[in-house]
Amino acid sequence: MLKNTFLACLAIVIIALSYSCTPSAQKIRTIKKEKYELKIAPNQKAILIIFPCYPCDIEHTKHEAKFLENIEKEGITTLILNINQKLWLIQTEKEEYSKLIHKILDSNKVEKKNIFLGGFSSGGNVAVILANEFLKNKDVIQPKGVFVVDSPLDMEQLYKNAQKGIIEKASEDSYNESVFLTNFIEQNLGKPSENLVKFREYSPFLLSENSTSNMKYLKNIKVRFYTEPALEWQKKNRNRSYEELNAYVLEKAYDLLRSLGSHSVEFIKTENKGIRANGTVHPHSWSIVDKSNLLVWLKE
Numbered sequence: 001m002l003k004n005t006f007l008a009c010l011a012i013v014i015i016a017l018s019y020s021c022t023p024s025a026q027k028i029r030t031i032k033k034e035k036y037e038l039k040i041a042p043n044q045k046a047i048l049i050i051f052p053c054y055p056c057d058i059e060h061t062k063h064e065a066k067f068l069e070n071i072e073k074e075g076i077t078t079l080i081l082n083i084n085q086k087l088w089l090i091q092t093e094k095e096e097y098s099k100l101i102h103k104i105l106d107s108n109k110v111e112k113k114n115i116f117l118g119g120f121s122s123g124g125n126v127a128v129i130l131a132n133e134f135l136k137n138k139d140v141i142q143p144k145g146v147f148v149v150d151s152p153l154d155m156e157q158l159y160k161n162a163q164k165g166i167i168e169k170a171s172e173d174s175y176n177e178s179v180f181l182t183n184f185i186e187q188n189l190g191k192p193s194e195n196l197v198k199f200r201e202y203s204p205f206l207l208s209e210n211s212t213s214n215m216k217y218l219k220n221i222k223v224r225f226y227t228e229p230a231l232e233w234q235k236k237n238r239n240r241s242y243e244e245l246n247a248y249v250l251e252k253a254y255d256l257l258r259s260l261g262s263h264s265v266e267f268i269k270t271e272n273k274g275i276r277a278n279g280t281v282h283p284h285s286w287s288i289v290d291k292s293n294l295l296v297w298l299k300e
Contacts, residue, residue, distance in 0.1 A: 026042030026043070027042065028040065028041060028042065028072045028073070029042075029108075031108055034082065035081065035082050035083075035100065036058075036079060036080065036081050036082060036100075036104055037058050037062075037078075037079075037080045038077070038078070038079050038104060038108055038110070039072045039077065039078045039079075040072070040077050040108065040110060041072040041073070041074075041075050041076055041077045042072075043075050044075055044076075044077045044110070044111065044113075045074075045075035045076065045114065045298070045299055046075065046076050046077070046114040046115070046116060046144070046298045046299060047076075047077045047078075047079065047105075047110065047112075047113075047114060047115045047116065048071070048076050048077070048078050048079070048116050048117075048118060048298065049078075049079045049081065049101065049115065049116065049117045049118070049127075050065070050068070050078065050079065050080045050081070050118055050119065050123070051081055051083055051084075051117070051118070051119035051120075051123030051124070051126040051127050052080070052081075052082070052083070052084045052119070052120065052123050053084065053119075053120045053121035053122055053123050054084060054085055054086075054087070054121060054122040054123075055084065055085070056084055056120070056123070057082055057084065058080045058081075058082055061080055061120070061286075062080070063277050064120075064276065064277050064285065064286040064287070065120070065286040065289070066277070066286070066287065066291070067286075067289050067290075067291035067294055068080075071291070071295070074295055074299075075299070076295070076298060077110060079101070079104060079105075081097075081100075081101075083097060083123075083126060084122075084123065085122075086122060086123075086125070086126050087122045087125055087152070087155065087158075087184075087185075087202075088125060088129065088155065088202035088203065088204075088214075089126060089129045089130070089202075090202075094129065094130065094133045097126075097130060098130065098133060098134065098139065098141075101130075101141065102140070102141065105141075112140060112141050114144050114298075115141055115142070115143050115144060116143060116144055116145045116146065116147070116298055117130060117131045117143055117145075117146045117147075118146065118147040118148070118149070119148055119149070119151065120148075120149040120150070120151070120286050121149065121150060121151055121152070121284065122151065122152065123151070124147075124148025124149055124150075124151025124153075125148070125151050125152065125153060125204055127146050127147070127148060128146060128148060128151070128153065128204045128214065128215050128218065129204055129214050129215075131143040131146040131217075131218060131221070132204075132214050132215050132216070132217045132218055135217035135218070135220065135221065136217050143221055144221060144222060145221055145222030145223065145224070145264075145297070145298075146218060146221065146222075146223055146224075147223070147224035147225075147226060147289075147294075147297075148224070148225055148226065148250070149226045149227075149286060149288065149289060150226065150227045150228065150246045150247070150250075150283070150284050150285075150288070151204075151225075151246060151250070152246050152249070153203065153204040153205040153215075153246075153249050153250065153253055154203050154204075154205050154206055154207050154249045155185060155189060155199045155202060155203040155206075156192045156196070156199045156203065156206060156207070156208055157207055157208075157249055158181060158185070159181070159182065159185045159186075159191070159192060159199075160192070161178075161240070161244050162177070162178040162179075162181035162182045162185070163178070163182060164178075164244065165177065165178030165238070166178045166179060166182060168239050170237070170238050170239035170240075171237055171238065174237070174238050174239075189202065192208075196208075196209075200213060201213065202214070204253075205249065205252075205253045205256070207249055207252050210256055212253075212256060212257075212260070215253070215257075216260065218257060218262070218265075219257050219260040219261055219262040219265075220262075221264065222264040222265075222266075222297065223257060223262065223264065223265040223266065224265075224266045224268055224297065225250040225251075225253065225254050225265075225266065225267050225268065226268045226270070226288050226289055227245075227246060227247040227250050227251075227267075227268070227269055227270070227288070228247070228269070228270045228271065228273055228274045228283035228284075228285075228288045229242055229245055229247040229269065229283065230271075230272075230274060230283035233281070233282075233283055234283070246284075247269065250267065251267055251269075254266075254267035270288045273285075273287055273288040273290075274287060274288050275287050
């Protein structure tokens with residue numbers, strides 16, 4: 001009787017110990033600093049580096065980008081950077097942010113393998129520019145893919161749309177955004193009619209010239225352009241046609257990368273997916289990214 005009890009207890013202990021040593025029981029390691037939040041997956045299959053939108057930060061990004069919830073359990077290490085308020089990057093910023101990413105991964109002993117960059121709105125511009133920079137420089141970090149979510153890749157087109165938004169005053173939000181963008185672009189780049197060279201230098205893609213100075217190296221990696229045109233919503237709330245949307249520029253960027261020889265670029269146009277975390281219907285949202293489909297893309 002005692003022998004059987006002892007053997008039963010021993011079996012329970014062995015099972016408990018073996019379970020505690022299995023990968024599924026390993027914990028996600030979280031490192032949170034002012035400039036970033038890193039969550040290291042116990043069985044890392046890929047690294048996803050995320051850049052927030054212009055006025056957004058880490059917490060806002062986590063709140064809106066629902067696909068990030070528990071993604072580490074799928075083997076995806078995530079690094080969300082507090083790099084915002086950037087529609088483009090100057091050379092010193094490219095170097096600074098590249099070094100920052102290296103420092104974060106090195107200091108936390110994260111293997112630099114299967115790295116993907118992604119961003120929402122202006123954050124997508126940053127993701128594209130940095131991915132292109134890593135590839136161009138043959139850096140140790142060689143991104144396997146990059147995705148953008150409804151990003152304004154073309155500064156000239158963004159400026160022209162903002163000018164139209166000021167004239168039409170379709171809504172208070174649209175007007176205020178248009179005034180801000182017009183002033184910001186003129187103060188930093190000038191006007192396209194007077195200084196197009198600046199727009200070419202800093203835009204990831206310049207439609208008027210089919211210039212890809214900041215994204216041409218992406219032809220060799222996987223690229224996804226996510227967008228939701230929602231033409232009825234745009235007409236009602238912004239008085240915009242398809243040609244005035246980020247979707248239009250993204251589609252043209254997709255076409256150009258294809259013409260450069262890319263076989264791994266995708267233009268993903270969604271419908272009725274754009275909903276903010278508070279329930280507001282808005283096509284310019286993180287929610288247009290489908291988690292299950294993204295996971296397949298990250299792991300394949």
